[in-house]
Amino acid sequence: MIREISAKTLLTRMKSPASWFGVTYNMNIYRGCQHGCIYCDSRSQCYGIENFEDVLVKVNSIALLKKELSGKRKVATIGTGSMSDPYTPVEKHLNFTGRALEVIENYGFPAHIVTKSDLILRDAELIRSISRVFASVAFTLTTADDSLAAIIEPGAPRPSARLDALRQLADAGVYTGILMMPVLPYIEDTKENIEAVVRQSHSSGASFIIPWLGMSLRDRQREYYFSKLDLHFPGLRRKYEKEYSSLYSCAVKSAGELYSFFGKLCEDRGMTCDMKNVRKYNGNGGGDCFQPSLFHG
Numbered sequence: 001m002i003r004e005i006s007a008k009t010l011l012t013r014m015k016s017p018a019s020w021f022g023v024t025y026n027m028n029i030y031r032g033c034q035h036g037c038i039y040c041d042s043r044s045q046c047y048g049i050e051n052f053e054d055v056l057v058k059v060n061s062i063a064l065l066k067k068e069l070s071g072k073r074k075v076a077t078i079g080t081g082s083m084s085d086p087y088t089p090v091e092k093h094l095n096f097t098g099r100a101l102e103v104i105e106n107y108g109f110p111a112h113i114v115t116k117s118d119l120i121l122r123d124a125e126l127i128r129s130i131s132r133v134f135a136s137v138a139f140t141l142t143t144a145d146d147s148l149a150a151i152i153e154p155g156a157p158r159p160s161a162r163l164d165a166l167r168q169l170a171d172a173g174v175y176t177g178i179l180m181m182p183v184l185p186y187i188e189d190t191k192e193n194i195e196a197v198v199r200q201s202h203s204s205g206a207s208f209i210i211p212w213l214g215m216s217l218r219d220r221q222r223e224y225y226f227s228k229l230d231l232h233f234p235g236l237r238r239k240y241e242k243e244y245s246s247l248y249s250c251a252v253k254s255a256g257e258l259y260s261f262f263g264k265l266c267e268d269r270g271m272t273c274d275m276k277n278v279r280k281y282n283g284n285g286g287g288d289c290f291q292p293s294l295f296h297g
């Protein structure tokens with residue numbers, strides 16, 4: 001179900017831009033997401049979204065964005081994609097994200113977009129144009145296995161489609177990379193999965209890959225996730241309960257060894273895997289800290 005709502009404000013100021021792609025102002029045009037990832041943290045009680053599969057669209061978001069950007073003295077990165085996917089399927093018809101990018105481009109602001117959808121290709125030209133100031137795009141990829149993704153991210157485009165979209169944006173000169181997060185304990189925490197994600201990201205032209213080898217679990221979202229484990233991975237719930245009890249931040253077992261393994265794979269390929277080295281808007285019409293990937297192909 002799609003519902004229209006009116007928001008009071010759109011942009012939220014971030015406390016620590018350097019820790020997340022230089023994002024200074026974050027925007028969520030949608031609340032709720034049709035991608036239906038079984039692990040999605042946005043289902044948590046604290047966000048107050050009752051039916052997460054319903055999408056609430058802030059119908060006045062374009063007017064708000066214009067108003068708020070015209071009042072900003074300093075140009076800084078606008079981010080989107082933290083609480084819901086800006087390219088959730090309904091965006092195809094509504095085009096709110098596309099129109100917001102037009103506004104960002106008109107006002108000469110940099111942008112950072114996180115998505116799991118190849119629908120972003122519709123806006124490739126616009127993003128390329130924003131890149132003249134600065135733009136970065138991160139695709140979330142928790143596995144390179146299309147059939148596993150169909151279970152854990154049932155409404156999102158396949159990982160292979162995301163990688164193909166990444167390739168097209170990278171070829172168009174857009175700074176692109178991967179968020180490998182979360183990595184689900186006992187499901188995705190294998191060397192084979194990590195290697196496949198790094199290898200395929202690299203061969204698709206990703207310049208960076210930022211990992212989190214673990215997941216978050218809390219209140220309502222934990223219950224939802226466990227119900228999906230019961231359905232698709234019988235018996236696994238018990239392992240989680242034993243290992244993590246009521247923990248919020250749940251690191252995979254052997255995280256240290258897997259981080260070293262992952263780091264070496266990235267180093268061998270010249271891929272940035274540390275947020276402090278990711279290219280960000282530097283205030284002078286470009287990015288800094290750029291370590292180009294030497295071995296794309």
Ligand code: SF4
Nearest residue numbers: 033035036037040084
């Ligand atoms: S794409 Fe992101 S916001 Fe949407 S369901 Fe998946 S994790 Fe949640």
